[in-house]
Amino acid sequence: MEQAERAPLADLPFGITGEDGPPDDLGDLLRxxxxxxxxxxESVYRELSGPVFGLAQRILVDRAQAEEVTQEVFTEIWRLAARFDAERGGVRSWVLTVAHRRAVDRVRSEQAATSRMERVGQLVPEASPADDVPDQVEHRLEREKVRRCLRRLTEMQSEVVRLTYYTGYTQREAAELLRVPLTTVKGRLRDGLVKLRDCLGVGI
Amino acid sequence: MSTDNEVHGLTAGYAVNALTTEEQARAEEHLAECEDCHRDLAEFRATAVRLAYAEAHPPGEHVWRNLRSSVPNVRQLPPETAEKAPSRGPATVTSLSRRHRVLPWLVAAACLLLAVAMGG
Structure with missing residues (x-):
């Protein structure tokens, strides 16, 4: 009967392990x-609204829309809190997977690819004005570390990671934009994520 | 098996929501049977968490104020219990599972119609 609960598909949104750092009390706060x-x-919100909003804004560009997505994501967390199973994975991965999905769904449904491309083109080099926020020291350190690791990727790997994760393109869209075969994009994305995983010391 | 390899290669794309709807359905079917892929997926998603943290930036305080006043009116779902049919998570897998649940009913309805037509 435990098997019934282990239906593999059910694990996907929640089946995320490998939280960085020691187990915190997020699971308890969620309960x-x-x-x-x-x-x-509110504690869950204070802990996670920064990355949720920052990610949404990176993908959507528009601040108001990113705030709407943030509100939707936390409403979802409130609604589904009882369904989160700490044994299956970490709170951060769950919340940020929901956030990424929401932001990407919105960007795909609302914007024509062309207008997105224009806007994304404008912000390619840098888009984070957050360095002056006083209580975000650990976020700044994390940002620097991630950027260091991104710089270790090949240009194609980092482009593919940026276009998919941070921009919300499908692999197919990325392939078209970069004028390379889809298989190349798939391979570079996988290689890029593996390199980032190792560089950032993500372990399960 | 090239198709197997091809599906196997969808895990990274799945982890960062970079698949088309059709690819996503195939990835989910494959992930349901591939233990190694689960580990990959978990690691890729944990990596993605770090990418998100690198972009962290606080939203305006009105977002919390809105939530503070709206969530008390939002019904919280109960935990999923063991006796329920294989539990399905929210978000990305619902469309797939819904489709799977609807099909048998459609078939049953078609059979019934046929039986009535032939009987009458």
């Missing part, structure tokens, strides 16, 4: 959120 505890929910 309290599931009981309707607004203080616990």
């Amino acid at each position: 309290r959120t599931a009981l309707g505890d607004l203080d616990a929910f």
Whole structure:
């Protein structure tokens, strides 16, 4: 009967392990959120709204839309808090997977590829004005570390990671934009993620 | 098997939501049976968490104020219990599972129609 619960597909959105750092109390805060505890929910929000919003803004570019997505994501977290299974993976991966999916769905449904391409073209080199936020020291360190690791990728690998994860393109769209075969994009994405994983010391 | 390899190669794309709807469905079918892919997926997603943290930036405080006043009116779903049919997570897999659940009913309905037509 335990098997029934282990239906593999059910694991996908939640089946995420390899949280960085020691196990924190996010799982506990989420359990309290599931009981309707607004203080616990606020703590979850304070912990994760930065990356959720930052990621959404990176993908959507538009601040107001990114804030809408942030609100949708946390409403979803509130609604589904009781369904999160800590044994199956980390809270951060769950929340950020939901956030990425939401932002990408919105960008794909709302914008024609051409207008997106124009806007993305404008912000290619740099788009993070967050370095002056005083209480974000650990975020700044993380940003520097990730950038260091991104620089270790080949140009094609880092382009593919940027276009897919940070821009919301499908692999096919990335292939078209970069004028390379789809198989090349697939391979570079995989290689890029593996290199990043190793460089960042992500372990399961 | 080239198709197997091809499907296997979808894990990275799946982890960063870079698949078309059709590829995504194939990836989910494959992931359901591929233990190694689960590990890859978990690691890729954990890596993606770091990419997201690198972009962290606080939203305006009104976002929290809106949530603070709206969520008390949002119904929280109960935990999924063991006796339920294989539990399905939210988000990306629902469309697939829904399709799987609808098909048998369609077949049953078609059979019934046929039986009625032939009987009458």
